[in-house]
Amino acid sequence: MVNFDYNLLIRNLPSYPGILGRSKYFNSVVLVPFLEEKGELFLVLEKRAQGIKQEGEISFPGGAFDPVQDKLIRDTAIRETQEELGIPVEKIKIDKRFHTIIHPNNTCIDVFIGRLLLDSRREIILNEKEVEKIVLVPVDFFRSQKPDLYRIEMEFRSYHLNRKGKKETLFPAQKLGVPRKYWDKWGLYEHKVFVYKYKDETIWGLTAEIIKELVELIV
Numbered sequence: 053m054v055n056f057d058y059n060l061l062i063r064n065l066p067s068y069p070g071i072l073g074r075s076k077y078f079n080s081v082v083l084v085p086f087l088e089e090k091g092e093l094f095l096v097l098e099k100r101a102q103g104i105k106q107e108g109e110i111s112f113p114g115g116a117f118d119p120v121q122d123k124l125i126r127d128t129a130i131r132e133t134q135e136e137l138g139i140p141v142e143k144i145k146i147d148k149r150f151h152t153i154i155h156p157n158n159t160c161i162d163v164f165i166g167r168l169l170l171d172s173r174r175e176i177i178l179n180e181k182e183v184e185k186i187v188l189v190p191v192d193f194f195r196s197q198k199p200d201l202y203r204i205e206m207e208f209r210s211y212h213l214n215r216k217g218k219k220e221t222l223f224p225a226q227k228l229g230v231p232r233k234y235w236d237k238w239g240l241y242e243h244k245v246f247v248y249k250y251k252d253e254t255i256w257g258l259t260a261e262i263i264k265e266l267v268e269l270i271v
Contacts, residue, residue: 074160078116078158079117079162080115081117081129083129084112084163085133094188096186097259098137098186099186101181113136125162126149137176137183143175149165197248200249202246207239210234245260
């Protein structure tokens with residue numbers, strides 16, 4: 053005898069595919085902002101300030117979704133851009149949602165595409181606690197310059213070493229009765245890393261990956 057309402061399950065399924073297990077990830081949002089200046093189109097990137105987690109890295113404006121301040125994830129993109137670049141909300145135009153990235157560092161990143169409705173970069177007022185400087189790169193640079201490709205290896209482990217170098221079990225695979233190959237460490241996965249060099253700056257990682265995917269749509 054069926055002890056649950058299958059039709060209720062079907063009705064409760066999302067109307068479009070989402071991210072399975074999204075709640076277990078650190079959820080963040082970035083905006084890929086375009087700026088037109090003197091007839092040329094630029095991507096606006098930030099070099100993160102010293103002393104914060106991403107110090108020295110080149111990235112797009114963005115940050116963590118805040119369920120208190122943000123009704124929608126697009127609100128996060130606007131709020132973070134306004135906070136980091138000092139731009140009035142009415143001059144931040146989001147045009148479309150791009151992709152969602154699940155990164156191996158346990159982060160889920162939603163990407164939006166938009167424009168800064170400014171006459172020039174001089175209207176940007178940096179939040180110096182978060183941003184060291186802005187890096188404006190002509191879109192044509194990315195259209196003509198393919199990124200370099202590197203690879204790193206990643207591995208799963210059922211343990212970690214504490215500060216004293218002692219092994220501490222995180223996932224008791226043997227006690228749980230899972231196959232032996234998961235008792236210690238397993239899987240050696242290759243992760244691609246894209247890198248652009250622009251003047252003295254290195255644009256790499258997720259930022260470079262987003263740019264690469266975006267540029268492929270306009271080349």
